[in-house]
Amino acid sequence: MSLVLREIPLTLDEDEGRLAAKVAEQLGIGIAEILELRILRKGIDARRKPHVLRVYSVAFRVADEAGLLARRQDNPRLQRLEEEPAPRLPQRIRPLRTLVVGMGPAGLFAALQLARSGAAVTLVERGRPVEDRVRDVRRFRAGGAFDAASNIQFGEGGAGTFSDGKLTTRVNHPWTRAVLETLVEFGAPGEILQQAKPHVGSDRLRLVLLRFRQALLDLGVTIRYETRLTGLLVANGRIAGGVLEGREECPCEALVLACGHSARDTYAMLQDAGIQLAPKPFAMGVRVEHPAEWINTIQYGLARHPRLPHAEYALAWNDPDGGRGCYSFCMCPGGEVVVASSEPGGLVVNGMSHWRRAGEFSNSALVVAVRAEDFGAADALAGVRFQRRYEERAFRAAGGDYLAPAQNLLAFLGRGQGPVRSTCRPGVREADLDQVLPAFVATGLRRALPHFERRMRGFITAEATLIGIETRTSAPLRILRGADGQSVSLAGLYPAGEGAGYAGGIMSAALDGLRAADHIISLEPSRSSH
Numbered sequence: 001m002s003l004v005l006r007e008i009p010l011t012l013d014e015d016e017g018r019l020a021a022k023v024a025e026q027l028g029i030g031i032a033e034i035l036e037l038r039i040l041r042k043g044i045d046a047r048r049k050p051h052v053l054r055v056y057s058v059a060f061r062v063a064d065e066a067g068l069l070a071r072r073q074d075n076p077r078l079q080r081l082e083e084e085p086a087p088r089l090p091q092r093i094r095p096l097r098t099l100v101v102g103m104g105p106a107g108l109f110a111a112l113q114l115a116r117s118g119a120a121v122t123l124v125e126r127g128r129p130v131e132d133r134v135r136d137v138r139r140f141r142a143g144g145a146f147d148a149a150s151n152i153q154f155g156e157g158g159a160g161t162f163s164d165g166k167l168t169t170r171v172n173h174p175w176t177r178a179v180l181e182t183l184v185e186f187g188a189p190g191e192i193l194q195q196a197k198p199h200v201g202s203d204r205l206r207l208v209l210l211r212f213r214q215a216l217l218d219l220g221v222t223i224r225y226e227t228r229l230t231g232l233l234v235a236n237g238r239i240a241g242g243v244l245e246g247r248e249e250c251p252c253e254a255l256v257l258a259c260g261h262s263a264r265d266t267y268a269m270l271q272d273a274g275i276q277l278a279p280k281p282f283a284m285g286v287r288v289e290h291p292a293e294w295i296n297t298i299q300y301g302l303a304r305h306p307r308l309p310h311a312e313y314a315l316a317w318n319d320p321d322g323g324r325g326c327y328s329f330c331m332c333p334g335g336e337v338v339v340a341s342s343e344p345g346g347l348v349v350n351g352m353s354h355w356r357r358a359g360e361f362s363n364s365a366l367v368v369a370v371r372a373e374d375f376g377a378a379d380a381l382a383g384v385r386f387q388r389r390y391e392e393r394a395f396r397a398a399g400g401d402y403l404a405p406a407q408n409l410l411a412f413l414g415r416g417q418g419p420v421r422s423t424c425r426p427g428v429r430e431a432d433l434d435q436v437l438p439a440f441v442a443t444g445l446r447r448a449l450p451h452f453e454r455r456m457r458g459f460i461t462a463e464a465t466l467i468g469i470e471t472r473t474s475a476p477l478r479i480l481r482g483a484d485g486q487s488v489s490l491a492g493l494y495p496a497g498e499g500a501g502y503a504g505g506i507m508s509a510a511l512d513g514l515r516a517a518d519h520i521i522s523l524e525p526s527r528s529s530h
Contacts, residue, residue: 003065004040006057006077012307019058027072035061043196044308050301052308095120098520099242099252101229101266103127104158105506106497106513107258108212109179113517114256115219122250123216124227124242126263127155130209137162141425146341146402149226152350153262153342156225157209159472159498160506162340164332164353165200167192169507179510186211189355197312201355229259229266232273232490239492254492254520258513260499261475262342264384276480276489277380280501283329283474284390284441285367286433287337287349287467288409289422290459292362295333298458310334310357313364315459317451319444324369326448329473331364333357336423337467339404346391348471349404349424361423365470366452368444375476383476394436394469398429405431409464413446418462428467436468475501485519494519 008022019039024031041057059081062068072078096119100111103125111123126149127133133155136147148154152162167180180198184190187207192198200208216223224244231243233251241251259266271277292310293303299311310333318325335353342348351363375386398405406428408418422428434442453460478501480488487493496502496509496516503509 110513
């Protein structure tokens, strides 16, 4: 197929089988002239609620494509189909020894790209295999003991394993399609190739990870779980290997460091090793949880429709007085709130949803910008300490047993009372969130919420609950690297992904892992050998 027609509307009453007729009608051709058709993208237009439209882009073939383009050259929605190039996979004459640290999206895609290019890859992960990790998290959410080695932050798949599985990114990169196709190859639903806002869901991501792992093993990758990087080996001014668990040396010619934004001990090790780090702004706040049908009614004008998913939203406001931004983040329609702690004595929350997003509640982070001056920029680890201080405060405020502190939205605003309901497990305990949040974050939320209400009438309601504390929106520091992807402090060390401070989400982290691999593969042999 070599033509594309964009922005084809269907009402909620029309079946997707009507698309060919719509194309024919809009282009003034007979439906029999359309030889083949497939959906490229689909999204939702709810600007005229409750008259919600589903909007499609399709690829199709006709016998005389040049003639059709010439006749309809005044139609900007009709174009030739341009396929995106896949990542190039250069071949090396000899194996390159590489150590990849972390099995989140950046580490997994870096390892896959390197192994396919002929590199000898060792992949280490501080947490456990996904099947063990799922059991550990389920046990914790049912009220079992917290496990610092295996939790929502650490283990195969990274933090994204227990998330909404969003695959959107603001990065416009030709490899985006290749990432999506790889995920589909490993078991993700094929619909992600069509969705305007693709997501996999936590349940489907687990299957993807099992097949991803098998593909790596088939390529000869050595995978080691429950193995931390605790030191760096250096020779002749460049990386020579990594120290694992404080005792074992693993030689390598290149090291991809995709440790994730919660590997705080790794950050400390890097600082002690003289690797240049820099503080980075991030954001902090709470999760807000509404009944899903409440959000549907606000966004669609309909509480429910069999052809509509639970509604999403994105909100942002910049405080004109202090210039501090407040925004929604990682919205999970039909999802649940999860306790995502990674250290004993600290409480942090996140959002998660499954592929179907069929839950009765929808949640999103509501966060306020945290600047370097808020935690002191003299030490690159100051942001980590700032996060930890408020996570420990949240832990104590809710009783010190990994229940999350929660407050009705109206009570938080001082406008009344309401129930405290949440999907969060192992549970929530009602608390005054002013005792949990930094004062500027609480103030920022109170100033922003009326503006959010003007954007979404009904957002401020007794039906909404705030759950704290959301601190891990992004890494609080950056591992500085040059244009060649290498650490500015140590040649051969390639910081990548969210933990390095260069990505935000599954897709951008995967792309960053591919970039790191491509930098390594592109090195001249003389530069990459000892």
